[in-house]
Amino acid sequence: MAITRKQIMSVFILLVCVAGLVFSAFAEEKLKVGFVYVSPVGDAGWTYQHDLGRLELEKKLGDKIVTKYIDSVPEGPEAERVIRDLAKNGHGLIFTTSFGYMNPTLKVAKMFPKISFEHSTGYKTAKNVGTYMCRFYEARYLTGIVAGEMTKSNTLGYIAAFPIPEVIRGINAFTLGAKSVNPDVEVKVIWVNSWFDPGKEREASEALITQGADVITHHTDSTAPIMTAEEKGVYSIAYHSDMSKYGPKSHLTAATHVYGDFYVKTTQTVLDGTWKSDTVWSGIKEGSIELAPINPAVPADVVAHVEAVTKGIAEGSLHPFRGPIKDQSGKVVVETGKSLSDDDLLAMNYYVEGVLGKIPK
Amino acid sequence: MDFDIFIKILVAAIASGTPFVYAALGELITEKSGVLNLGVEGMMLVGAICGFIGMATTGSIFVAVVCGMAAGAFMAGIFALLTLSLMANQVASGLALTIFGVGLSSFLGLNYTSVALSGVPELHIPLLSDIPVMGELLFSHDILIYCSLFLFAAVSWFLSKTKAGLVLRGIGEAPKSAHALGYNVIAIRYIAVLFGGAMAGLGGVYLCIAYTPMWVEGMVAGRGWVSLALVVFATWRPARVMIGAYLFGGITVAQFHVQGFGIEIPSQLLSMLPYISTIIVLVFISRDPTTIRLNSPASLGATYHPSQPHS
Numbered sequence: 138m139a140i141t142r143k144q145i146m147s148v149f150i151l152l153v154c155v156a157g158l159v160f161s162a163f164a165e166e167k168l169k170v171g172f173v174y175v176s177p178v179g180d181a182g183w184t185y186q187h188d189l190g191r192l193e194l195e196k197k198l199g200d201k202i203v204t205k206y207i208d209s210v211p212e213g214p215e216a217e218r219v220i221r222d223l224a225k226n227g228h229g230l231i232f233t234t235s236f237g238y239m240n241p242t243l244k245v246a247k248m249f250p251k252i253s254f255e256h257s258t259g260y261k262t263a264k265n266v267g268t269y270m271c272r273f274y275e276a277r278y279l280t281g282i283v284a285g286e287m288t289k290s291n292t293l294g295y296i297a298a299f300p301i302p303e304v305i306r307g308i309n310a311f312t313l314g315a316k317s318v319n320p321d322v323e324v325k326v327i328w329v330n331s332w333f334d335p336g337k338e339r340e341a342s343e344a345l346i347t348q349g350a351d352v353i354t355h356h357t358d359s360t361a362p363i364m365t366a367e368e369k370g371v372y373s374i375a376y377h378s379d380m381s382k383y384g385p386k387s388h389l390t391a392a393t394h395v396y397g398d399f400y401v402k403t404t405q406t407v408l409d410g411t412w413k414s415d416t417v418w419s420g421i422k423e424g425s426i427e428l429a430p431i432n433p434a435v436p437a438d439v440v441a442h443v444e445a446v447t448k449g450i451a452e453g454s455l456h457p458f459r460g461p462i463k464d465q466s467g468k469v470v471v472e473t474g475k476s477l478s479d480d481d482l483l484a485m486n487y488y489v490e491g492v493l494g495k496i497p498k
Numbered sequence: 499m500d501f502d503i504f505i506k507i508l509v510a511a512i513a514s515g516t517p518f519v520y521a522a523l524g525e526l527i528t529e530k531s532g533v534l535n536l537g538v539e540g541m542m543l544v545g546a547i548c549g550f551i552g553m554a555t556t557g558s559i560f561v562a563v564v565c566g567m568a569a570g571a572f573m574a575g576i577f578a579l580l581t582l583s584l585m586a587n588q589v590a591s592g593l594a595l596t597i598f599g600v601g602l603s604s605f606l607g608l609n610y611t612s613v614a615l616s617g618v619p620e621l622h623i624p625l626l627s628d629i630p631v632m633g634e635l636l637f638s639h640d641i642l643i644y645c646s647l648f649l650f651a652a653v654s655w656f657l658s659k660t661k662a663g664l665v666l667r668g669i670g671e672a673p674k675s676a677h678a679l680g681y682n683v684i685a686i687r688y689i690a691v692l693f694g695g696a697m698a699g700l701g702g703v704y705l706c707i708a709y710t711p712m713w714v715e716g717m718v719a720g721r722g723w724v725s726l727a728l729v730v731f732a733t734w735r736p737a738r739v740m741i742g743a744y745l746f747g748g749i750t751v752a753q754f755h756v757q758g759f760g761i762e763i764p765s766q767l768l769s770m771l772p773y774i775s776t777i778i779v780l781v782f783i784s785r786d787p788t789t790i791r792l793n794s795p796a797s798l799g800a801t802y803h804p805s806q807p808h809s
Contacts, residue, residue, distance in 0.1 A: 177604075177715065179611040209604075209715075294758075300765075327757045328765035334719045335710040337750070340514060344754035347506045360614075361710045368617065383614050383712075494760040 168230060168408055170194065171223035172206035173216065175235035176333075181378035182358050184208065187234045187257075190396025197401045201408055212237025217244055224249040230407045232400070233257065242266055253412050255403060258303075260483075262414050269399055272420030273303070274310035274482070275450050276392030278457035279428055279443055280374045281314020283389050284352040285322050286439045287372055288315075294345030294353035295326045296338055296362050300497050302485045304356045310457045311354065312491045318442070324492045325350055335361040346371055352389070363388055372434075379429035391429035398424050418479065422451045458482065463490040507752050508635055512643060513709060515747025517542070517701040517718075519646045521725035522732075522739045523653050524697025528574075529729060530657065531690035532670035532797035536592025537577055538698050539722025540599020545570035545699020546706040547607045550713040554613050559641065562707050563700060570699020571692045573599055578691040581801065582684050588799050596722070604715040615711035618642060642704045649697070654736045666690060670795030673802045683802060698722065724773075731780035734793045738780060746776045 172191050174184040191204050205228070210219045216238050223231050224245055230253045233242045239259035246254045246266045254266040262268055284293050293315060297304050308326055315322045325348060327341040338357050342365035345353050354374035355362040360383040366373035367384030375381075375391035399419060406412040419425040428447070431440050449455030460471035464487045471477055477485075488496060521538050528535050535541075549566030553559065577595050580586040618640040627637040657663040666686060669676045673683045705721070706713050724746060732738035753768035784790060 177608070177611055179714075325758050325760075327754050329754075330766060330769045331719075333714070335712060335714060335717055336514070336705065336719060336721075339710050340510065340751050341754045343506075343510055344751065344758050347503055347510075348755065348758045359710075359714060360712060364614075364617075364711065494757065495762055497765040 168202045168404065169226070169228040170202050170204045170404055171228035171231040172204065173210050173219055173223070173231070173233045173235075173238060174206055174208040175210060175212065175237070176358075177208050178206075181360060181375075181380050181383075183377050184234065185378055186394050187232075187396055190400045193397030194400040194404055197397075198404055198408070202404060210238075213241070217241035220245045220254075221248070224252050229253065230255070230404060230412075253407050253414075262416060264414055267403075267414040267416065269403075269417040269419070271394040271396075271425045272418060273392060273394060273426065274306045274457055275420045276394075276426045276428060277307045277310035278314035278450075279447060280354060280390060280392050281311040281316075282318050282443055282446060283431065283435060283439065284311070284354065284372070284374060285315030285317070285319035286442075287389060287435060288319065288322060288352050290349045290351045291319065291321045291323060292349040292351065293322060293324045294342070294348075294350030295324055296341045296345070296353065296355040296357055297326055297328050298332045298357045299330065300328060302483060305488070305496060306482060306485045307356050308492060309485065309489045312489055313457055313462065316491050322491060326488075326492060326494055328497055329357060331357070333358040335359040338362050339365050342366060343369070354392075375429065381429065381432070386434075388429075388432060389435060390431045393427050393429055395425055395427050420450070421447055422453070464488065465490055465492065465495075503755065505631055505634055507748065507755060509638075510751040511744055511748030512635075512639065513747070514751050515743040515745075516643050516646050517705050517709065517721050518725050518728055518743035518746060519650065519740060520701030520704060521698045521722060522728040522743060523649055523736060524570075524694040524701070525725055525729050526732075526734060526736060526739060527653065527657075527666070527697075528690050528694030529798055530670045530734060530795055531666050531687045532673055532795050532800065532802070533578075533581065533687050533691055534588045534592065534799040535574065535577055535595070535691060535694055536589060536726065537573065537595025537599060537722075538694075538725050539718055539720070540596035540603075541570045541573040541695050541698035542702035542705070542718045542722045542725075543599045543603035543716070544573050544606070544702070545695075546702030546718060547603045547610065547713055549699070549703030550610060550613075550615070550706045551606070553615055553707045554610060557616075559618055559707065562703055563642075566699040566703030567696040568699070570695040570697070570702065572695070574691045574695020574698070577695070578688050582687050582691070585801050585803060588801065600716065607713050607715060610713045611715070613713065615707055617711040618708040640708050642700075642708050645700075646704075650736055650740055657736065667795070670797055673797050677804050683804060687802075698725075701725070728776070728780070731777055731784070733780075733784040733790050734795065735784075738784060741783075742776050742780050745779055746772045749775050 176184045178188045179185050195204050207219050210216050220241055232255045234257045236258045242254050242256045243263055246263055256268050258270050259268045295308055312324045329337045329341050338359050338361040342353055342362045346369045352372040353366050360380050363373045363375050363380045363384040366387040372389050373387045374389050379391050381388040456476040458477040460475045461473045462471040464470045525538055545566040548569030549562040552565030553562035577591055580591045581588045620638055620640050623637040627633040669683050669686055677683050728739055728742040732742050749772040753771050
């Protein structure tokens with residue numbers, strides 16, 4: 138029987154189909170995980186910390202997944218487009234890492250019910266959208282201890298971005314930490330009304346230092362406060378990332394957040410098919426919050442105390458917001474023996490005793 | 499508030515105002531020639547990143563300054579080509595230049611986000627810097643601040659005392675008449691625009707190697723726009739540009755001190771203060787309509803070509 142052209146063609150088509158099936162089966166084995174970042178990765182800061190997490194995820198589960206990130210995505214309609222593109226291109230799990238991605242994430246998630254979404258720092262969830270955030274305040278409390286021990290003027294400086302509960306919680310935790318070792322300490326806060334403006338952060342740092350602060354810390358994104366402290370010869374405590382290379386002498390430590398574990402665990406549940414939408418607020422206990430290496434200028438007994446407190450928080454025997462805590466007017470806001478609940482922490486809108494000035498309303 | 503802090507605020511005000519001094523004096527020369535370049539923000543950014551790259555690779559302030567000025571002038575050159583040779587609309591081209599500059603600078607700076615520089619050392623002039631108060635206020639800044647004071651002197655002298663300055667002003671007033679007198683309007687405007695670009699670039703360099711020695715995307719943060727406004731509110735007079743620049747810088751610094759002292763004014767309101775007070779002061783000191791008309795270049799923003807018929 139002669140082989141007709143038709144037969145050759147059918148065999149060929151069959152082969153292509155089989156190859157396609159095999160290929161797609163192979164492709165399905167690797168879960169595609171997408172990340173959306175609000176700024177360039179750089180080598181310090183919010184996005185940098187998330188990218189460290191992504192790299193760890195690749196290291197741990199690299200044989201089962203591929204990751205992709207898109208950076209400098211502005212919050213708003215542009216974000217929705219980027220998230221939708223990731224979803225369309227077969228990403229099974231998408232992490233959106235900035236507060237302003239909340240609504241775009243939810244909108245896209247509705248269109249792709251089979252894809253898992255994880256949104257960082259938001260408060261809205263859906264069936265296929267979970268949220269995750271770190272207990273930054275735990276690290277703030279620890280850095281407060283370092284600052285309280287290292288200050289000579291008993292004045293600490295705090296450069297803050299916007300008066301929202303997250304930032305106020307940090308200021309209070311820092312103050313409580315400092316007062317736990319040095320009751321005379323006072324914290325001066327300057328609001329720069331910007332997350333990121335190196336010029337303003339520098340000016341605010343200078344103002345704080347001029348007014349007597351000899352340890353400054355910041356809840357803004359640039360390294361300017363650390364550099365200014367180095368220049369003026371005072372101590373500084375960084376936020377987000379270890380910024381010691383910007384101020385080798387001034388940088389005492391940094392309150393950093395670590396996402397590797399969370400990304401690995403979450404991705405594993407998606408691989409196993411057990412992922413469920415959840416609200417994760419993790420801290421020292423889960424390894425999500427760490428201090429950067431402490432400067433040798435800090436005495437060993439202080440380091441030991443910080444380590445003991447870290448252990449206490451991890452074990453749950455210690456809570457940064459354990460009473461008695463008074464607000465600025467001296468009114469008791471947390472009674473002796475009690476700790477603030479997560480809901481109260483999330484809604485915090487007052488300064489504790491020891492913070493100077495008023496919260497801008 | 500003790501006296502010492504007051505002096506510190508003044509010293510910081512000078513540093514904080516210096517980027518505006520450079521960019522605004524450059525733009526003043528550009529506008530005096532009758533060209534309105536709204537691309538200051540973009541030129542500052544590109545100047546900043548190029549100066550930063552120069553500083554990061556060679557470690558020399560001189561190289562940084564040259565790179566930044568060249569980059570600013572290059573950006574201005576694009577603008578000049580579009581508006582002076584190709585007769586494009588100045589407002590639209592200037593805005594486009596800013597958008598382009600924002601993108602170009604972040605692209606060029608990709609590998610430089612968070613390279614740390616050592617900064618520019620303060621130059622304490624011997625003896626003079628030991629004078630109490632005045633020494634700290636006037637004689638203990640970095641070299642780029644002294645250069646900006648020199649620039650101010652040079653620009654003032656050039657505009658009011660030299661023939662070339664007169665020609666420049668004449669071209670800004672009445673390009674057709676200047677052309678009829680035999681001056682090459684387009685060539686002189688090219689020079690003015692390039693100078694403006696170089697100074698904007700230098701303002702950017704000051705920001706990213708001296709004021710906050712680092713590069714981050716968009717670090718000029720609107721200072722280009724403020725410089726543009728300063729030129730207009732200072733009614734195109736160099737001395738008033740200086741007042742405006744230092745006032746703006748001073749109030750920016752002072753409002754942080756006010757917060758630090760715990761004076762109860764909402765910080766959002768304080769953040770607005772530099773803008774409002776600078777405008778009010780400059781408008782107040784320049785409120786005489788005759789002098790405004792005398793000083794504002796009559797042909798500002800209008801496209802001009804030598805072959806245009808006299809109207």
